[in-house]
Amino acid sequence: MSAAGGILVVGGGIAGQAVCEEVRRRDADVPLTMVCGESTAPYDRVRLSHLLAGEANAEELTLRPDDWYADRGVELVLGREVVALDPEAGVCELDDGRELHFERAALCTGSDPLLPPLPGIDLPGVHAFRTPEDCAAIAAGTADARRAVVIGGGLLGLEAAYGLVQHGVHVAVVHLVDRLMERQLDAAAAALLLPAIEALGVRVLLERQTTELCAEADGRVTAVRFADGTEEQADLVVVSIGIRPRVELARDAGLEVARGIVVDDALQTSHERVVAVGECAEHRSVVHGIVAPIHEQTAVAAETLLGARDAVYTGSIPSAKLKVMGIDLVTAGAAEGARAVVAADDAAGTYRKVILDSDGRAAGAVLLGDTRGHELLTDLVKRGEAVEDALALLVEASAATPADLPDAAQVCNCNGVCKGEILDAVRVDGCASGREVMARTRAGTGCGSCRSTVLDLVALATGGASEEPAYLCPCRQQTREQLAALVRERELSSVSELTGACGAGRDCGACKPGLAYLVSEVAANRHREERHARYINDRVHANIQNDGTFSVIPRIRGGVTTPQELRRIADVAERHEVPMVKITGGQRIDLLGIRKEALPQVWEELGMPSGHAYAKAVRTVKTCVGTDFCRFGLGDAIGVGIELERRMEGLYTPAKVKSAVTGCPRNCAEAYVKDIGLVAIEGGWEIYVGGAAGSRVRKGDLLTTVESGEQAIELALTFLQHYREQGDYLERTYDYVERVGLDAIRAAVLAEEGGEPARLRERFAIAKAAADPDPWLERHDPVHPKQFAELDTEPEPLTPIDAVLVGPPTGGAR
Amino acid sequence: MSALADGAWVAIGRAADVPLWEGRRVTVAGRRVAIFRTEDGLHAVSADCPHAGGPLQDGLVADGCVTCPLHGRRFDLRSGDWIGGADDGLTVYEVHERAGELHLRLP
Numbered sequence: 001m002s003a004a005g006g007i008l009v010v011g012g013g014i015a016g017q018a019v020c021e022e023v024r025r026r027d028a029d030v031p032l033t034m035v036c037g038e039s040t041a042p043y044d045r046v047r048l049s050h051l052l053a054g055e056a057n058a059e060e061l062t063l064r065p066d067d068w069y070a071d072r073g074v075e076l077v078l079g080r081e082v083v084a085l086d087p088e089a090g091v092c093e094l095d096d097g098r099e100l101h102f103e104r105a106a107l108c109t110g111s112d113p114l115l116p117p118l119p120g121i122d123l124p125g126v127h128a129f130r131t132p133e134d135c136a137a138i139a140a141g142t143a144d145a146r147r148a149v150v151i152g153g154g155l156l157g158l159e160a161a162y163g164l165v166q167h168g169v170h171v172a173v174v175h176l177v178d179r180l181m182e183r184q185l186d187a188a189a190a191a192l193l194l195p196a197i198e199a200l201g202v203r204v205l206l207e208r209q210t211t212e213l214c215a216e217a218d219g220r221v222t223a224v225r226f227a228d229g230t231e232e233q234a235d236l237v238v239v240s241i242g243i244r245p246r247v248e249l250a251r252d253a254g255l256e257v258a259r260g261i262v263v264d265d266a267l268q269t270s271h272e273r274v275v276a277v278g279e280c281a282e283h284r285s286v287v288h289g290i291v292a293p294i295h296e297q298t299a300v301a302a303e304t305l306l307g308a309r310d311a312v313y314t315g316s317i318p319s320a321k322l323k324v325m326g327i328d329l330v331t332a333g334a335a336e337g338a339r340a341v342v343a344a345d346d347a348a349g350t351y352r353k354v355i356l357d358s359d360g361r362a363a364g365a366v367l368l369g370d371t372r373g374h375e376l377l378t379d380l381v382k383r384g385e386a387v388e389d390a391l392a393l394l395v396e397a398s399a400a401t402p403a404d405l406p407d408a409a410q411v412c413n414c415n416g417v418c419k420g421e422i423l424d425a426v427r428v429d430g431c432a433s434g435r436e437v438m439a440r441t442r443a444g445t446g447c448g449s450c451r452s453t454v455l456d457l458v459a460l461a462t463g464g465a466s467e468e469p470a471y472l473c474p475c476r477q478q479t480r481e482q483l484a485a486l487v488r489e490r491e492l493s494s495v496s497e498l499t500g501a502c503g504a505g506r507d508c509g510a511c512k513p514g515l516a517y518l519v520s521e522v523a524a525n526r527h528r529e530e531r532h533a534r535y536i537n538d539r540v541h542a543n544i545q546n547d548g549t550f551s552v553i554p555r556i557r558g559g560v561t562t563p564q565e566l567r568r569i570a571d572v573a574e575r576h577e578v579p580m581v582k583i584t585g586g587q588r589i590d591l592l593g594i595r596k597e598a599l600p601q602v603w604e605e606l607g608m609p610s611g612h613a614y615a616k617a618v619r620t621v622k623t624c625v626g627t628d629f630c631r632f633g634l635g636d637a638i639g640v641g642i643e644l645e646r647r648m649e650g651l652y653t654p655a656k657v658k659s660a661v662t663g664c665p666r667n668c669a670e671a672y673v674k675d676i677g678l679v680a681i682e683g684g685w686e687i688y689v690g691g692a693a694g695s696r697v698r699k700g701d702l703l704t705t706v707e708s709g710e711q712a713i714e715l716a717l718t719f720l721q722h723y724r725e726q727g728d729y730l731e732r733t734y735d736y737v738e739r740v741g742l743d744a745i746r747a748a749v750l751a752e753e754g755g756e757p758a759r760l761r762e763r764f765a766i767a768k769a770a771a772d773p774d775p776w777l778e779r780h781d782p783v784h785p786k787q788f789a790e791l792d793t794e795p796e797p798l799t800p801i802d803a804v805l806v807g808p809p810t811g812g813a814r
Numbered sequence: 815m816s817a818l819a820d821g822a823w824v825a826i827g828r829a830a831d832v833p834l835w836e837g838r839r840v841t842v843a844g845r846r847v848a849i850f851r852t853e854d855g856l857h858a859v860s861a862d863c864p865h866a867g868g869p870l871q872d873g874l875v876a877d878g879c880v881t882c883p884l885h886g887r888r889f890d891l892r893s894g895d896w897i898g899g900a901d902d903g904l905t906v907y908e909v910h911e912r913a914g915e916l917h918l919r920l921p
Contacts, residue, residue, distance in 0.1 A: 506876065512874055512876060532836050535874065539872075785831060786831045791827040791839060
């Protein structure tokens with residue numbers, strides 16, 4: 001398809017993508033072609049710092065999946081540059097010589113990083129911070145770098161510094177002027193930001209004019225030299241001092257160019273067929289280098305492209321959020337003005353300021369350390385609302401909830417989504433959950449800083465309780481998905497490496513067992529085990545009791561035992577004077593009240609494998625007597641139950657997994673209320689998942705019915721692996737099934753034609769092969785000499801069962 | 815009153831027996847004391863959780879704090895304070911390592 005008569009979008013950044021979306025929203029049919037210089041579909045540049053900090057992977061940054069373009073008839077030309085544009089003829093030339101014809105064109109050529117013409121700027125080890133390739137190069141550079149210097153103490157420079165700190169590099173930020181982020185902050189706010197940045201481990205050098213980048217004989221950068229003659233050692237330098245609009249194509253096409261491509265209030269360039277949007281455009285002498293104005297521009301540009309002449313863009317109020325974990329900073333508009341009201345707490349490091357112009361209208365807001373009500377204040381500033389009592393406004397904003405926002409207030413600045421659109425997604429489009437609303441509107445999918453507001457609004461619209469994103473590490477606001485991606489991408493094999501990579505687990509530590517599970521699951525049990533990240537139960541393989549003693553439950557598959565086994569258990573209980581012996585709810589035998597030091601010897605004398613009754617793991621498979629003895633039995637519950645337990649024992653899971661196999665629908669083994677329940681029926685087996693009989697009682701959902709016990713086991717294991725991979729830590733199957741819905745589970749577990757069930761079974765087999773079938777064998781080879789003892793106690797010496805039965809040698813006798 | 819004059823250093827065991835980010839208990843003169851090793855070094859606090867007597871040496875350690883394995887109460891290992899709570903905290907003891915041996919000072 002040539003673009004004859006259609007719209008040509010030059011550039012595949014956020015602006016180009018936004019133009020495509022806005023045009024398609026208004027006109028489903030006009031031919032639309034987007035030419036992207038990069039070889040990938042448009043991605044979210046705003047989240048680059050997340051990429052560098054290891055909080056996202058490159059794929060997650062993609063704005064739309066590939067089929068989005070196909071579905072909407074947008075022709076995507078990837079990896080090609082437009083080398084010449086003839087607006088009068090309506091034709092452009094690509095770098096492969098191809099010509100594309102257009103009726104109208106949108107220039108979204110973006111900007112290049114501004115690299116000062118300093119000696120040494122092109123040395124190896126000196127990077128811009130602009131593209132995923134830059135991020136990858138910087139991240140690779142951190143492997144053998146010890147000291148990094150970031151030139152530029154603006155928003156992006158600070159985000160780059162934060163990313164570098166996450167890589168364990170010593171970082172210094174050098175900045176030309178006397179305060180950080182001088183474009184967005186006044187002196188007082190900058191003075192409070194400084195210690196917060198330093199607390200990240202970043203040194204800040206203000207009023208340093210870089211004059212040269214120095215190199216050693218091997219040609220790599222070694223230091224940054226300043227105008228005052230001082231130097232800062234650096235084996236990695238990141239330059240982030242601003243942007244330079246890409247205007248060459250427009251200039252060669254004869255369009256008017258100043259700093260950027262000059263556009264009028266309709267976003268039209270000096271030629272009526274061509275508009276320009278985003279960082280390449282200069283409107284009323286302003287070039288915006290941030291994302292929010294792009295969305296305000298594209299709405300008007302799309303109208304202009306489709307022939308309207310009445311849409312008007314009058315400029316944007318810049319707003320900014322610093323995306324550095326642990327530092328809350330939001331600014332809008334001017335940082336200084338005719339009048340200002342400030343509420344600051346030096347000790348707490350909070351600073352809240354509203355700026356008014358000479359007419360008493362809101363002109364700016366700076367919120368540091370405490371950003372409550374920032375949507376409300378940003379909205380007032382954008383609308384230039386008159387403010388009667390600025391002090392009262394600050395107080396009101398502190399108490400403002402998302403419910404107080406006007407519908408037009410922009411909630412997601414990355415994707416330009418306002419409150420009304422989020423409410424409509426629920427009320428008009430019928431979205432029921434935060435995930436659905438975010439997928440539909442894209443609110444909250446950019447930098448993610450507005451996500452809690454989006455969820456509050458969804459709760460407001462649905463009348464439900466507010467949903468929290470399920471953070472695996474709440475301190476660092478990291479979800480299981482983000483952390484799993486990090487483990488995969490960097491091939492991390494231990495909790496310590498994961499903590500080093502992103503900080504998760506470093507603060508309260510409550511998530512360490514969850515991280516330990518995650519690492520083991522992603523690495524298919526080929527991880528490096530670290531016991532400090534495990535609960536005491538998993539350090540000593542027994543369940544801690546209220547008096548600090550432990551319970552011991554050996555593996556008795558299917559609950560089927562023998563007289564000899566019972567006799568042995570009874571003897572152990574007697575010899576060790578076990579305070580209580582009890583049959584558990586899962587048909588196993590529990591020896592309660594065992595001291596930590598006695599655990600190895602008790603296990604030795606039992607000579608049975610661990611029943612894993614202490615772990616977030618596959619627990620017992622409860623059975624009824626099935627066809628063995630029961631008059632009503634329809635299926636071999638014991639045989640299938642023992643086999644099911646054997647096939648999945650030893651595997652850890654997000655939360656405990658209780659199972660049962662029952663021989664008929666009378667349900668004596670209570671399979672309807674287990675995480676996994678198999679029920680024999682006339683001619684087959686039913687597989688139930690997500691049942692519960694705990695603090696909540698829930699009948700499991702019928703996954704499907706199959707003919708044989710072996711098929712039922714296969715499906716149970718396929719479901720188990722799906723849950724192992726997708727369940728949030730401590731999320732039982734009954735919560736998981738309700739969260740994702742049975743349809744999604746069926747699609748993953750039953751749809752053989754898609755191949756996913758086969759892949760799940762393969763990953764299950766790999767994980768099972770590497771799982772530790774019996775951690776009680778650590779009695780012979782403890783991971784630490786005092787694994788089963790205190791500082792001043794010793795584990796009971798391990799005496800083989802034969803010697804125990806013969807008894808200790810009596811004095812002197814042989 | 816001079817703090818230096820009070821108490822005596824008591825050898826309590828081998829330093830290598832307390833792994834990083836784990837704890838082990840020792841009983842000295844009737845007092846149960848939990849010894850922990852963190853990235854900052856060694857810490858010693860009373861071993862019984864004031865809430866329900868939980869064995870703090872078996873808790874999870876992170877950020878200079880221990881979380882009781884029974885009900886999740888969290889204490890600062892440097893100050894003994896109960897994080898986020900008003901009740902009693904833990905008794906903090908001085909502990910140091912010399913030539914591979916741990917020494918505890920009883921108040």
